[in-house]
Amino acid sequence: MTFEVVMAGFGGQGVMLMGQILAYAGMVHGKQVSWMPSYGPEMRGGTANCTVIVADEAIGSPVVAHPYAVVALNRPSLDKFESAVRPGGVLIYNESLISTPPTRSDIKVVAVAANQIADELGNVKVANMVALGALLEVTDLVPMECITEALKKALPAHRQDMLAVNLAAIERGKQAAEIP
Amino acid sequence: MTFEVVMAGFGGQGVMLMGQILAYAGMVHGKQVSWMPSYGPEMRGGTANCTVIVADEAIGSPVVAHPYAVVALNRPSLDKFESAVRPGGVLIYNESLISTPPTRSDIKVVAVAANQIADELGNVKVANMVALGALLEVTDLVPMECITEALKKALPAHRQDMLAVNLAAIERGKQAAEIP
Amino acid sequence: MAKVFARPESLVDMQNHYCPGCTHGIIHRLIAEVMDELKFADRAIGVAPVGCAVLGYMYFACDMQEAAHGRAPAVATGIKRVVPDGVVFTYQGDGDLASIGCAEIVHAAARGENITTIFVNNGIYGMTGGQMAPTTLPGDKTSTSPYGRDTHKQGFPIRVAEMLATLDGPAYIARVSVHSVPNIVRARRAIKKAFEYQIAGKGFTLVEVLSTCPTNWGLTPLEALDKVAKDMLPYYPLGEYKDVESEAGAKK
Amino acid sequence: MAKVFARPESLVDMQNHYCPGCTHGIIHRLIAEVMDELKFADRAIGVAPVGCAVLGYMYFACDMQEAAHGRAPAVATGIKRVVPDGVVFTYQGDGDLASIGCAEIVHAAARGENITTIFVNNGIYGMTGGQMAPTTLPGDKTSTSPYGRDTHKQGFPIRVAEMLATLDGPAYIARVSVHSVPNIVRARRAIKKAFEYQIAGKGFTLVEVLSTCPTNWGLTPLEALDKVAKDMLPYYPLGEYKDVESEAGAKK
Amino acid sequence: MSERVLMKGNEAIAEAAIQAGCRFFFGYPITPQNELPEYMSRRMPQVEGTFLQAESEVAAINMVYGAAGAGARVMTSSSSPGISLKQEGISYLAGAELPAVIVNIVRGGPGLGSIQPSQGDYFQAVKGGGHGDYRLLVLAPANLQEAVDLVTEAFDLADLYRNPVLILGDGLLGQMMEPVLADLYRNPVLILGDGLLGQMMEPVEFRKLPKRELPPKTWATTGMRHHPHKNIINSLVLDAPGLEKHNLHLQEKYARMKLNEQRAESLHCADAEVVIVAYGSTARIAKTAVMSLRQSGLKVGLFRPVTLWPFPVNALGELVPKVKAFLTVEMSAGQMVEDVKLAVNGARPVHFYGRMGGMVPTPEEISSECVRVLGGVR
Amino acid sequence: MSERVLMKGNEAIAEAAIQAGCRFFFGYPITPQNELPEYMSRRMPQVEGTFLQAESEVAAINMVYGAAGAGARVMTSSSSPGISLKQEGISYLAGAELPAVIVNIVRGGPGLGSIQPSQGDYFQAVKGGGHGDYRLLVLAPANLQEAVDLVTEAFDLADLYRNPVLILGDGLLGQMMEPVLADLYRNPVLILGDGLLGQMMEPVEFRKLPKRELPPKTWATTGMRHHPHKNIINSLVLDAPGLEKHNLHLQEKYARMKLNEQRAESLHCADAEVVIVAYGSTARIAKTAVMSLRQSGLKVGLFRPVTLWPFPVNALGELVPKVKAFLTVEMSAGQMVEDVKLAVNGARPVHFYGRMGGMVPTPEEISSECVRVLGGVR
Amino acid sequence: MAKVTFNEERCKGCELCTAVCPVKIVVMADRINRRGFRPAMVTQMHKCIACAACARICPDAVIEVEK
Amino acid sequence: MAKVTFNEERCKGCELCTAVCPVKIVVMADRINRRGFRPAMVTQMHKCIACAACARICPDAVIEVEK
Numbered sequence A, B: 001m002t003f004e005v006v007m008a009g010f011g012g013q014g015v016m017l018m019g020q021i022l023a024y025a026g027m028v029h030g031k032q033v034s035w036m037p038s039y040g041p042e043m044r045g046g047t048a049n050c051t052v053i054v055a056d057e058a059i060g061s062p063v064v065a066h067p068y069a070v071v072a073l074n075r076p077s078l079d080k081f082e083s084a085v086r087p088g089g090v091l092i093y094n095e096s097l098i099s100t101p102p103t104r105s106d107i108k109v110v111a112v113a114a115n116q117i118a119d120e121l122g123n124v125k126v127a128n129m130v131a132l133g134a135l136l137e138v139t140d141l142v143p144m145e146c147i148t149e150a151l152k153k154a155l156p157a158h159r160q161d162m163l164a165v166n167l168a169a170i171e172r173g174k175q176a177a178e179i180p
Numbered sequence C, D: 001m002a003k004v005f006a007r008p009e010s011l012v013d014m015q016n017h018y019c020p021g022c023t024h025g026i027i028h029r030l031i032a033e034v035m036d037e038l039k040f041a042d043r044a045i046g047v048a049p050v051g052c053a054v055l056g057y058m059y060f061a062c063d064m065q066e067a068a069h070g071r072a073p074a075v076a077t078g079i080k081r082v083v084p085d086g087v088v089f090t091y092q093g094d095g096d097l098a099s100i101g102c103a104e105i106v107h108a109a110a111r112g113e114n115i116t117t118i119f120v121n122n123g124i125y126g127m128t129g130g131q132m133a134p135t136t137l138p139g140d141k142t143s144t145s146p147y148g149r150d151t152h153k154q155g156f157p158i159r160v161a162e163m164l165a166t167l168d169g170p171a172y173i174a175r176v177s178v179h180s181v182p183n184i185v186r187a188r189r190a191i192k193k194a195f196e197y198q199i200a201g202k203g204f205t206l207v208e209v210l211s212t213c214p215t216n217w218g219l220t221p222l223e224a225l226d227k228v229a230k231d232m233l234p235y236y237p238l239g240e241y242k243d244v245e246s247e248a249g250a251k252k
Numbered sequence E, F: 001m002s003e004r005v006l007m008k009g010n011e012a013i014a015e016a017a018i019q020a021g022c023r024f025f026f027g028y029p030i031t032p033q034n035e036l037p038e039y040m041s042r043r044m045p046q047v048e049g050t051f052l053q054a055e056s057e058v059a060a061i062n063m064v065y066g067a068a069g070a071g072a073r074v075m076t077s078s079s080s081p082g083i084s085l086k087q088e089g090i091s092y093l094a095g096a097e098l099p100a101v102i103v104n105i106v107r108g109g110p111g112l113g114s115i116q117p118s119q120g121d122y123f124q125a126v127k128g129g130g131h132g133d134y135r136l137l138v139l140a141p142a143n144l145q146e147a148v149d150l151v152t153e154a155f156d157l158a159d160l161y162r163n164p165v166l167i168l169g170d171g172l173l174g175q176m177m178e179p180v181l182a183d184l185y186r187n188p189v190l191i192l193g194d195g196l197l198g199q200m201m202e203p204v205e206f207r208k209l210p211k212r213e214l215p216p217k218t219w220a221t222t223g224m225r226h227h228p229h230k231n232i233i234n235s236l237v238l239d240a241p242g243l244e245k246h247n248l249h250l251q252e253k254y255a256r257m258k259l260n261e262q263r264a265e266s267l268h269c270a271d272a273e274v275v276i277v278a279y280g281s282t283a284r285i286a287k288t289a290v291m292s293l294r295q296s297g298l299k300v301g302l303f304r305p306v307t308l309w310p311f312p313v314n315a316l317g318e319l320v321p322k323v324k325a326f327l328t329v330e331m332s333a334g335q336m337v338e339d340v341k342l343a344v345n346g347a348r349p350v351h352f353y354g355r356m357g358g359m360v361p362t363p364e365e366i367s368s369e370c371v372r373v374l375g376g377v378r
Numbered sequence G, H: 001m002a003k004v005t006f007n008e009e010r011c012k013g014c015e016l017c018t019a020v021c022p023v024k025i026v027v028m029a030d031r032i033n034r035r036g037f038r039p040a041m042v043t044q045m046h047k048c049i050a051c052a053a054c055a056r057i058c059p060d061a062v063i064e065v066e067k
């Protein structure tokens, strides 16, 4: 099987890191993985997205026109990628910054108030992890222990204390995605 | 008919100008002409040569491996071009600077004491014209009146007074070439 | 009610792409203000650099050319020779002007080319993600001087205004800053003078503007202004380095 | 009998290709003399320019590289980083160094790259047949300034020593001349100092040498020496422009 | 024991260079290859190597010239506009026969273009963007593992032939992360940067390739104390016969490269009716297309040149009698397709499909193009 | 009344540019094209034009960019290493669709090489030495009369297509003198220089070519007082679909050039068994060979591409069924021969004969090579 | 009386204006605008002295000042 | 006693040495050498003070001075 995920948001929302964590976790899980960033034409304060692929077979293109899942952290990202999701796929969107919900009915749409939840956790920077949690909940792409290991690797030595809040964010994201 | 002439000497001996005069005269004479310079690897104080072609037909290559005539104003030029002259061709060499005469017997070899004659005329710079005179005498490439017109064209307004000495040099060159 | 301050007309009414708090935006506005005041937008031809200001061609309400990285002075020279009564300016970053485009700016200055250069010195390569610039301060960490700029191996910052002021060609060279309101007002004055000199045909003019890059400095916009005041000013003294009209050209 | 003066050993025993009376030959010899005196020929690596000295790689009795036009400082940087205990020098003309290679020399100087540059300023492009150089004097006729250098259109000569002396990187910068025997002796001293500083690891050193081009100046060799004294010296004052050892670095 | 480590293309290339013994890097920032010099700036001091950010690409390539001439293993990297600026220097390197490795992470052109992936610099790389008759060895990895392996090869080939080697990648290869095989991890020492994994990779030891016998660099200008005669690095030969001789020598060398260094990979070509020819990132996309077409029972194959110069004419030539048509796919207006046509020499139709300006072809596009070609030959 | 005037190639090209309305020249000295900028430096002030010696070739091509963007007819010239340095700028000109004329008087390479004639920059000229998918119109005159005529054409074509045009000459063309047709002499005003005829040419008026209808340059940045909306000269398109669209537009333009601008000359091709393909100076040498072979009764012809890009595939294609073999002759290791092969597409053998490094093939060499090829096909 | 107008959708929340207001009336709003930034605003407009310092330092030309 | 030796075949006849000799004993010969130049020479060697000025200015390292 091959799963492609596009994660998109404003620069600074941490979509790149979120994608790298997922790819790393996939590798730990023994899968073929790839991660590919893309920066919008507005390089500053603009939008950014990355594509992560987790697959059993060798990966061809690291970018895809129609991913299995999209995580949209802001409005422009949703506008850009809603139509791209493959029928039967998954769309996670950040309710905190997107007021009008997506309209697609042939895919699974999950709203998660990523910023709000992150705020509640006392660190708005982990909004990305909340969204990642939602994705993991809905797709079961990689087991949670792989994500945990990936996070440990990703956090530099002097920031290992951030592990807990990141894991908590993922957990809250999972819970948020359970409800609907 | 196609006549190719290579004129060679030290930089500063005026071989380039000599060649241009000949080419210009050829054009005035209604011929197809070309002039092509070549500077030795030692660009300064080194050797220089040019190839002039005067022909009835459109000219192919402006450089030739085996010219009809060679005018060698110094030793290195003679060394380089003696063997190149086409059998039956002409070799003019400057006796003033070349002590050992050429050895080819299948060509017409003409010695002319160009520097000495020019010195006698009071202007060592016209040694090239002396050699040109010798060439014209032996080959009859272009009529003298064409050379005269070419010289007039070539001399800038403020140096037209040089015409006489140049013509005299050519004349002396012709005479020198008559003798052998 | 009277307008005390409004967006200049020569600044196209659109969102710019600069990071929050980046002073590129202030410098753009100052140029536009001077264009408005001296009324030369209809004969201005600007040259945008490769750098964060690469999209500058969208923001000024005048004809624009987008130059290759570092070559804006050469491009501007080409333009000025064709349109001698145009008001031609380049807008260049420190990577663009002081590194790859070093020969072009020195020679435009030496030629006394009658153009105006706005030189935005933020001590870093903003657009490409924070690499060391020729103007990066000793010890500063960047993505290509991760252990801090080591002058022993990576050399010393170049003081462009001082260097170009040794030449006979320039008519006006000044260094200003935009890290505070009074400095912004002074910067505007210098930019105005530079354009006035060009319009009067006095020769090459350049205004070096100390600027921030909060994103790649890893500071908040306000902290970044502070860094200009504390770290940059001592190394890059403000002042007029050359002024043909007061030939002493003394540093003020 | 004792030798008072002999051809230096570090100058390969062969005919050079320079025009009669061209002072390139003197400058070559001075470098070779210093190489002999300081005994570093066996660890010297020279970089020849593109210019009349293009064949310089044949003349010095040490390892040599032939650089692309203007890029000798970059090439020398590459060499020096690989062979830090080598004595690396560039030999460059004014077209090479001050025109096309302007960025490379400014940056080698700013980096304080521990190399020595011998900069031969003859105010002209010798090798290509006498075109205008950035250092051609105002009013001088060349094959690309046939009506005389018009500073209005073709700009002003660049004073390289002064310009580079504004940088923090250089350890020693001097301008000398070889138009008379006393000046030749002083030139030798400056060249020696430059190499000594390099060997001591003090940083970038450059000696600008005023030189002649009788061929393209259209003068006899002796007239050419005169022109250096009369026309060049006033525009290009001799002296030490930077010397880390006497930090005043005052012009003498 | 080999493990997989997740790396970013640009950084994998940089680390591979260091492990190949490269201790000198001269470069200038340009997207999308910045992570390469940045990695070098962090890593080189750790191995007592030199990272130097040059004042320009022109200066960088000439620093490479100097360092290579002094006998070092040296690298530079850039992206399209920067590589154009290096063309004079590259011609000099080739003329003076200096070994060096140059990386081009190609972006969309022409001009300033964009920072998206492209293969629009193929001609420049293989035909010679600089002046004169010279050739670079051009290697085109399609994934990071291969990139790592080919970087090692690149340094060896450069030294073996005294010739510059170009690694032609694109924005995809440079920017993507994927696993690379490593023999062991070492302690993390690189923790730096902004929280992206790619910037805090632990140094790893890549799997080793067999060592080659390489000639000693007796020609290098390291100072005469190290060798009996004066060494000269030079590309000037003023007399024509001499320069022709030098050129003939170079051509003889290039002929040896053509003989010995052609490399390509074939997939499902044995019974293919249509063979897709693609290199680099495009080839991995085409691979997905081929796999899915095979699943639909269509006889298509993939031929992937690994060396773009020398172009693998021998291997491609063997396919010619077996297949009905070729389809070349590139992220360009059609450049490598000329070399395919030259190799096929009219014996079979050669089709082309390309995307430009940073657009990446999808497997679906390639598949449907392939089906069209198949339709035509049946 | 037309007279013949004797001119030097470089100077004839310069004067032709001025007569074509070129009033801006930016260049940097390099042998063997120095007479071109030198002539410009004398002549431009007389016609109130601008000659500027740039600080480098890089600066020169970017001055050309600025001037072309401001709507001027503008030219630059150089020789091989200098042209390599201009590659980034040339790619920018093409990307921003700016009309300009670039002259390359090719010398021996690679690297510093020599100052002797060569054709080793063919690939760089026609395949694109710079980055990205762009094309130059490349014109290759074989004699001075044609050089003069093609310079006029070059400016028109540049304006017509908004595209840079390259004149590819070589040291022979640049350095030689031969007569050129002129309508009248004017008074001598140029007397200067060192006594070489070439430096004291009287200004002449070349024969006029028919005038073309050219589009107005409404896009030029001359200041907004001259046009209703802001004009922008640019080659940056950051989003991939936009850049692809721009590229497709360029490709469409290149396709139009291919359709309309192919030019070639044929000599004795009607009944030829072997056709020599050669361009520029080599073609005139080959012509001598063909004439002499014909005198010996051998059926050989000459095909001379005048446009190297677009390569005259149509005219060459028509010859393919008629002849038995082709012999490409170049002063290179074999570059144009690839385009000949692509045009012939395997239908006939394509042979190659080349000299390098400043060596000029003689008619005799070409003849005997031709005889060998003839022998092979009989 | 002075009036300061913010083109709120253009504001990037950089806070430079807040620091330079001599009477400290420029503050950051709680809401975020469409681009995701918390915009600056003036709460106590009557205190404004129309010095335009806020406008002069704003890199995004967000602010207009009238009197 | 001093001795000045000229490597005559290397001399390019530039005359620089003639101008700097304090005792004016360096003169140009009448003959020309193999490269076509009139070489410099010293006629009255006994006047030489071995100052080496001639040697120092010679661009072609033609001159050796002994004492």
Ligand SMILES: Cc1ncc(C[n+]2csc(CCOP(=O)(O)OP(=O)(O)O)c2C)c(N)n1
Binding pocket: C050, C051, C052, C053, C069, C092, C093, C094, C095, C096, C097, C120, C122, C124, C125, C126, C127, C128, C133, E028, E029, E030, E031, E057, E081, E082, E085
């Ligand atoms: C020839 C070339 N080299 C490199 C680049 C990549 N590049 C783009 S912007 C830039 C530097 C920008 O820094 P600076 O000029 O200081 O401007 P800032 O972004 O800081 O305003 C570089 C190196 C390029 N586009 N072209």
Ligand SMILES: Cc1ncc(C[n+]2csc(CCOP(=O)(O)OP(=O)(O)O)c2C)c(N)n1
Binding pocket: D050, D051, D052, D053, D069, D092, D093, D094, D095, D096, D097, D120, D122, D124, D125, D126, D127, D128, D133, D213, F028, F029, F030, F031, F057, F081, F082, F085
């Ligand atoms: C890239 C490039 N541009 C131009 C040239 C041609 N060129 C050779 S030497 C030279 C100038 C030499 O002048 P200078 O550096 O002053 O040295 P000089 O001959 O006066 O000693 C030039 C322009 C070249 N070889 N390469």
Ligand code: SF4
Binding pocket: A044, C017, C018, C019, C021, C022, C023, C024, C052, C122, C126, C127, C212, C213, C214, C215, C216
């Ligand atoms: S990267 Fe730096 S210079 Fe560029 S827009 Fe952002 S803050 Fe400004």
Ligand code: SF4
Binding pocket: B044, D017, D018, D019, D021, D022, D023, D024, D052, D122, D126, D127, D212, D213, D214, D215, D216
């Ligand atoms: S051309 Fe000038 S600089 Fe060159 S060797 Fe001759 S005199 Fe010297």
Ligand code: SF4
Binding pocket: G002, G004, G020, G021, G022, G023, G024, G025, G026, G042, G047, G048, G049, G050, G051, G052, G053, G054, G055, G065
């Ligand atoms: S105009 Fe002055 S007082 Fe009013 S809000 Fe702005 S900074 Fe404050």
Ligand code: SF4
Binding pocket: C021, G006, G010, G011, G012, G013, G014, G015, G016, G017, G018, G039, G040, G057, G058, G059, G060, G061, G062, G063
């Ligand atoms: S300075 Fe401008 S952009 Fe920044 S917070 Fe204030 S209004 Fe907003």
Ligand code: SF4
Binding pocket: H002, H004, H020, H021, H022, H023, H024, H025, H026, H042, H047, H048, H049, H050, H051, H052, H053, H054, H055, H065
């Ligand atoms: S050594 Fe002195 S005195 Fe003797 S010849 Fe030479 S210059 Fe004259």
Ligand code: SF4
Binding pocket: D021, H006, H010, H011, H012, H013, H014, H015, H016, H017, H018, H039, H040, H057, H058, H059, H060, H061, H062, H063
């Ligand atoms: S200075 Fe040297 S080259 Fe010149 S004349 Fe005297 S000896 Fe001869």
Ligand SMILES: [Mg+2]
Binding pocket: C051, C093, C094, C095, C120, C121, C122, C123, C124, C125, C126, C133
């Ligand atoms: Mg900057």
Ligand SMILES: [Mg+2]
Binding pocket: D051, D093, D094, D095, D120, D121, D122, D123, D124, D125, D126, D133
């Ligand atoms: Mg010079």
